[in-house]
Amino acid sequence: MTGPVTFRVPPTVPGSRVLAFGDYQPARVVTNDDLAEMVDTNDEWIRSRVGIRERRIAAPEETIVDMAVQAGGKALATSGLTPDDIDLVIVATCSAETPMPNHAASVAYRLGLNAPGAYDLNSACSGFCYALSAADSAVRTGAARNVLVIGAEKMSQWLDWSDRSTCIIFADGAGAAVVAASDAPGVGPVVWGSAGDQSDRIMIKGRESFILQDGQAVFRWATTAIAPVALEACERAGVAPRDLAAIVPHQANLRIIDAIARKIKAPDAVVARDIVTAGNTSGASIPMALARMIERGEVPSGAPALLVGFGAGLAYAAQVIQIP
């Protein structure tokens, strides 16, 4: 007969940090003028309401896995780790072509990783911040040593290209981060939450449907509810907003980004405005934007960056990280 036993658990790790970011954008550029030929819109209207100048749209045969592999491979190469070092892959996506298999396992295989744990996570536009938090937890509890976190989206396959309220906004791409154990925590506590009473504000109803969005209601929510979440993430991490080197909100709409940044009051922070040339790539937008800011040398290594994701759910999450 057996009785209660005490399980052995791995020793906890003090913290995790991001070693490197990577990004990928599909080749095809779609300008506002291109869209004006398809729907009743124009360059001036799109720029002033949404802030997008151009976006990238994946080729018909290009998949979420393809894009995730590109961004993930770039982050892995920059991190200095080898494929064998990665023991967990998390892909955040809300635009999957099919419910299974998951994307993470295929991405791991294509990158030549050694049979890591692999799962997808769906929290739409806030997905990357949720996935980063999951990676941080996995490292700190000893469940994984090094995690590849990817946000990858092919929003274009869920767009009604005759709906001018959505087809001008969403786009495709992928961004990735390599998260590893660290004696000094480089990923701050996550602040997250949801407002499921507004679940119908941004949705895809079914497989024959498209992305539907109540733009004005989402705008009101995002410009009021999200800055307090971001400020709480700073507070929880013990970082004063004035010390932030970067603010990287989900690239939903330039006007939302500006409204959030204005309320955070971080005079020295570079505010991500990747939406101008990338569009709204949902769960991919935050790592894409930060990867590109780092690549352009806009933000100093080691300084704190505030990440804040928000969108369908409605769901949101924010954390402060140390820029690799």
Place this chain on the structure above:
Amino acid sequence: MAVATEQEILDGLAEIIDEIVGIDKSEVTPEKNFIDDLDIDSLSMVEIAVAAQDKFGVEIPDDELRNLKTVKDVINFVQNLQK
């Protein structure tokens, strides 16, 4: 909250509009139409409504916002709800 006078609401609104869309306070007068005279679009109106909510303690939902065409409309709306 004490009921604000028409002038107080106008001044408060002008401050909000200056901060959000950068229109000089002197431009904001009661007869001005937000869209036609001040060139303020629907998204800015949402931001202004939210800021007005903080300032005057009066909620302006999206449904009501559509009917507020002029500065005077907003002043009346705020005054009616504050009473």
